[in-house]
Amino acid sequence: MKEVTLATRDALEHARAARQMVLLKREAIDAPRVDGFPLAIGSELVLLAVVDDWRFDGYAIVRLADVTEVRSNEYERFTERVLEREGELTHLVPPAPAVPVTAWSDVFEALRASGRYVLVHEEEYEEEPMSLGPVVAVHSDTMLLHYVGATAEWDAEPSEIAFQDVTRVQFGDYYSTVFARYAETTRPEA
Numbered sequence: 383m384k385e386v387t388l389a390t391r392d393a394l395e396h397a398r399a400a401r402q403m404v405l406l407k408r409e410a411i412d413a414p415r416v417d418g419f420p421l422a423i424g425s426e427l428v429l430l431a432v433v434d435d436w437r438f439d440g441y442a443i444v445r446l447a448d449v450t451e452v453r454s455n456e457y458e459r460f461t462e463r464v465l466e467r468e469g470e471l472t473h474l475v476p477p478a479p480a481v482p483v484t485a486w487s488d489v490f491e492a493l494r495a496s497g498r499y500v501l502v503h504e505e506e507y508e509e510e511p512m513s514l515g516p517v518v519a520v521h522s523d524t525m526l527l528h529y530v531g532a533t534a535e536w537d538a539e540p541s542e543i544a545f546q547d548v549t550r551v552q553f554g555d556y557y558s559t560v561f562a563r564y565a566e567t568t569r570p571e572a
Contacts, residue, residue: 384447386426393452394420394428401474403433403458403465406444407451411505411549416442417461421476424483431474432555436464438473440555443481443489448549477554486545490525493517493553499562502527502543503550513541514558515565534565 397404398420406416406428418430426446432439465471479496482488493500494517502513518540519526526540552558 386446386449390446390449390452391423393454394423397452397454398423402454403462404430405453405458406430406449407453408444408448408505408549409450411448412511413503413505413550416444416550417458418442419474422483424485426485427483427489429476429481429483431476432552433461433465436461436468437470438465440558441477441481441553443483443551445549481553486525486548487520487522489551490517490520490545493551494520494525498553499530499558499565500527501552501555501558502548503552504543504547505549506547513543514561516562530561530565534561534568536565536568536570 394404396402401419403417403419408414408416416430416432417434418432420428420430421441422429427443428446428449430442430444432442479492481492497516499514499516503511504513505511513527513529515528515530517525518528523546524542524544526542528540529537531537
């Protein structure tokens with residue numbers, strides 16, 4: 383596992399304490415940037431309130447070892463001013479129920495208990511970069527996600543995903559929230 387630099391951790395802690403937006407750059411990842419407000423920082427993970435097109439769009443948990451730069455400058459200050467004037471900053475709150483960033487096992491257990499649909503990204507692998515669905519079980523170094531396809535077809539069995547392969551998890555976003563409403567109508571009986 384790559385080391386998290388002190389500069390990365392300090393920049394995130396400063397932005398969290400000041401309630402400032404950041405852009406996380408991840409050079410080795412196919413989807414290299416994540417924009418948002420850091421809400422919690424663990425030893426290996428960071429929780430962000432995601433900003434997309436001048437509005438909040440759920441949450442992302444990112445693997446800190448992938449972060450190559452934390453930018454927080456005049457571009458982010460401009461976006462903060464737009465968010466404030468648009469009334470979006472009232473939505474800058476931690477997820478409820480809380481999702482800890484202590485380890486992937488804790489993240490996925492909290493998401494399993496919440497019943498949320500999640501987007502799990504394995505951005506270092508081209509053949510299966512993203513999985514969507516509810517978390518159904520959490521083990522010591524893997525989790526089971528009941529994958530739902532783009533037309534709301536459910537896989538027959540849950541997929542096992544190793545924590546070491548997870549680079550980013552999203553939840554509470556517009557896409558997965560709306561998708562979940564329609565996918566639930568096609569969910570097979572357990």
